């Protein structure tokens with residue numbers, strides 16, 4: 001019990017430009033967010049206001065970054081929680097936490113004079129997994145509370161609240177969450193292609209002393225199948241190798257070692273240096 005949900009960030013400076021690649025996902029997300037910004041125009045056309053956006057895709061592809069950038073783009077208050085924080089809570093505590101999250105984002109928006117707020121729930125599958133039998137009753141209350149909050153969200157009331165959620169197990173989600181009027185926008189955030197990997201590498205090497213011989217195109221080539229998070233790891237590990245050797249700059253060799261390390265995951269440093 002008592003898992004803390006206190007990740008309120010008054011303002012996030014994270015921008016879409018800080019996310020490498022993901023052009024399609026960013027475009028789809030921005031279009032959806034424009035509905036939030038231009039709510040009077042959309043109301044004119046009788047467009048049903050957007051309440052929930054679900055980001056789906058493998059781990060480490062930048063879903064959390066997208067949510068933060070969305071808050072910045074729309075000048076929204078931002079509050080985040082993870083589905084796993086609701087596990088093993090006493091009956092009722094999870095539901096209470098959901099209520100608090102919504103209260104928190106409203107308070108934050110009012111404090112900062114913002115017209116909108118975004119509630120981001122990572123790993124929504126843990127909280128909103130398919131309901132089977134009665135053994136998950138404590139999660140049910142949490143999920144039901146989330147659905148109640150979503151259904152009760154008024155579109156004329158200020159601040160307007162948007163729920164963003166992320167999952168890499170879309171198949172696990174309870175159908176109730178996917179009904180129209182709930183998470184009715186789904187955006188897939190995929191593993192980066194070579195061009196995107198290069199952009200992510202450039203973002204994460206900006207502040208690092210790279211040797212001239214480092215060929216970022218080549219590193220992008222060699223990190224085929226890596227997620228953004230793994231690419232970030234490569235840049236960090238490469239810097240650590242350089243630091244350990246007290247090298248002035250990060251060399252292509254450091255990158256090779258780092259790629260191996262991230263690819264192997266568990267491989268020990270001794271083995272990698274052998």
Ligand code: ATP
Pocket residue numbers: 018019020021022058059060061062063064065066122166168200203227228229230232
């Ligand atoms: P999970 O599903 O595991 O929660 P996620 O999709 O939410 O992962 P993030 O937490 O957004 O992934 O990304 C983890 C880290 O990986 C980021 O903090 C960032 O350093 C790096 N990263 C991932 N994708 C990108 C990207 N497209 N551009 C730049 N950095 C990225």
